[in-house]
C-alpha cells in the first residue's frame with residue numbers, strides 16, 4: 001500500500017483486533033501512552049513517556065522508544081531497534097533489526113531502514129537506507 005490515505009480501508013476488513021491494541025505484559029509502558037487501534041507492542045519493549053501510536057503498528061520484541069515519539073500508521077519495527085526521543089515515523093515504514101535512530105529525527109512515510117543502520121538525519125521517504133551513517137541506497 002503506497003498511499004498513506006488508504007489506511008482506513010483496513011477498517012473495513014473483518015479483523016479481530018481492529019479496534020484493540022495488544023501490549024505484552026512484559027512491556028514497560030507509561031500511563032500517558034497514546035494508542036489508536038490495531039497496534040501490537042511485543043515482549044520486552046520499553047516505550048517511555050508521551051509516545052503516540054496511531055493505527056496498525058507492530059513493535060517487535062526488545063525495542064526501546066524514547067520520549068515524545070510518534071508512530072503514524074502501518075509501521076513495522078523489527079526486534080531490538082532503539083528509537084530515541086522526539087522522533088516522528090511516517091506511515092508504512094519498516095525499521096530493521098537493531099537499527100539505531102538518534103533523537104529529533106523525522107522519518108517520512110514509506111521508508112525502509114536496514115538492519116543495524118544508524119540514522120542520524122531526517123529521511124526523505126520512499127527510500128531504503130542502510131549503514132552507519134545511514135545512506136539512501138534505493139528510491140521509488
Ligand SMILES: CC(C)(COP(=O)(O)OP(=O)(O)OC[C@H]1O[C@@H](n2cnc3c(N)ncnc32)[C@H](O)[C@@H]1OP(=O)(O)O)[C@@H](O)C(=O)NCCC(=O)NCCS
Pocket residue numbers: 078079095096097112113114115116117128129130131137138
Ligand atoms: C535494507 C534491506 C531492506 C535491503 O534489501 P534490498 O532492497 O533487497 O537490498 P539488497 O539486498 O539488494 O542490498 C543492496 C545493497 O545494500 C547492502 N545492504 C543490504 N542490507 C544492508 C544492511 N542492513 N546494512 C548494510 N548494507 C546492507 C547490500 O550489501 C547491497 O550492497 P552492494 O550493492 O554493495 O552489494 C535489507 O537488507 C534489510 O536489512 N532488511 C531488514 C531485515 C530485518 O531487519 N528483518 C527482521 C526480521 S525479524
